Amino acid sequence: MDIASLNENFGIPGVLVFEEHGELTRTVITTPSASASIYLQGGHVAEWQPAGTAPVLFTSGNSAYKKGKAIRGGIPVIFPWFGDRHDGQPGPAHGFARTEEWEFGFAALAGDDLHMSLLLTPNETSRKLGFDHFRVVFHLVIGRELHLKLSVVSDAETPLVYEEAFHTYFAVGDVRETSVTGLHNVEYLDKRDGGAQKTQVDDPLVLTRDTDRVYLDTQSTCVIDDKGNKRKIKVAKTNSSTTIVWNPWTELTAKMADMEPGGWEGMICIESANAADASITLAHGEIHHMGCVISVDLD
Numbered sequence: 001m002d003i004a005s006l007n008e009n010f011g012i013p014g015v016l017v018f019e020e021h022g023e024l025t026r027t028v029i030t031t032p033s034a035s036a037s038i039y040l041q042g043g044h045v046a047e048w049q050p051a052g053t054a055p056v057l058f059t060s061g062n063s064a065y066k067k068g069k070a071i072r073g074g075i076p077v078i079f080p081w082f083g084d085r086h087d088g089q090p091g092p093a094h095g096f097a098r099t100e101e102w103e104f105g106f107a108a109l110a111g112d113d114l115h116m117s118l119l120l121t122p123n124e125t126s127r128k129l130g131f132d133h134f135r136v137v138f139h140l141v142i143g144r145e146l147h148l149k150l151s152v153v154s155d156a157e158t159p160l161v162y163e164e165a166f167h168t169y170f171a172v173g174d175v176r177e178t179s180v181t182g183l184h185n186v187e188y189l190d191k192r193d194g195g196a197q198k199t200q201v202d203d204p205l206v207l208t209r210d211t212d213r214v215y216l217d218t219q220s221t222c223v224i225d226d227k228g229n230k231r232k233i234k235v236a237k238t239n240s241s242t243t244i245v246w247n248p249w250t251e252l253t254a255k256m257a258d259m260e261p262g263g264w265e266g267m268i269c270i271e272s273a274n275a276a277d278a279s280i281t282l283a284h285g286e287i288h289h290m291g292c293v294i295s296v297d298l299d
């Protein structure tokens with residue numbers, strides 16, 4: 001659907017407008033409680049800013065807004081595998097959902113909150129990768145809180161096995177002065193140490209170097225103490241057993257064309273997921289929902 005038709009069908013004057021940005025189509029949302037921008041490619045929330053606080057999501061100033069290229073920052077939706085594909089088949093890192101075009105479902109203003117949905121169904125890319133019988137619905141409520149729900153339905157005759165994540169990049173004043181609670185005593189796979197399994201001892205967690213950890217069997221809420229912005233960001237999740245913590249720090253950042261040199265200082269990824277030992281298996285007709293609610297308390 002072109003921009004004019006999207007605006008005609010789903011636009012809400014003064015609240016929700018579709019526009020082009022780079023090669024991509026996005027919807028820009030302004031309500032009394034928040035502003036946001038969401039791209040149809042990837043169903044990607046790039047910005048969310050509740051009224052009265054700084055932007056909550058980090059988006060790299062060097063991000064490419066190109067077809068087939070994931071935006072660096074915001075909330076990439078990861079499906080149907082996390083990281084490298086591990087069933088021996090070829091496929092892009094973190095699956096195809098973050099780089100495919102999603103269909104706009106609906107949008108409606110309820111009070112000060114904007115409710116909307118996006119839909120991903122099989123296409124040529126997914127079929128080539130062996131995924132032909134699924135539907136993914138992404139429900140969002142954009143307001144003072146950000147509510148995310150990813151619902152996956154299987155239409156496959158054989159079990160649909162997948163991983164999923166809200167790969168959320170949080171904006172922080174300085175990652176070195178940021179701490180995270182909610183992961184104490186949780187076992188994790190340390191991807192910076194060949195995937196060695198370890199236990200989180202420090203509480204709260206403060207990053208001191210490049211970090212890439214897959215925390216296992218945890219449903220806990222994480223709270224990011226963003227001291228630089230004098231606020232606490234709460235990440236509460238449902239039906240999610242995995243939490244990933246990631247920051248590329250200096251060296252890795254230097255290898256990433258879509259990250260500014262100092263970008264790593266102002267971000268931390270706390271990702272709500274079902275990955276590693278917690279992949280989801282759906283029989284024909286089954287549905288699974290993963291949810292996440294992000295909220296901000298000013299100090």
Ligand SMILES: O=P(O)(O)OC[C@H]1O[C@H](O)[C@H](O)[C@@H](O)[C@@H]1O
Pocket residue numbers: 070083093094191212213244245246269
């Ligand atoms: O560069 P990307 O494909 O977006 O991935 C960025 C990062 O995502 C996750 O946090 C993974 O655990 C990391 O291993 C990966 O480097």
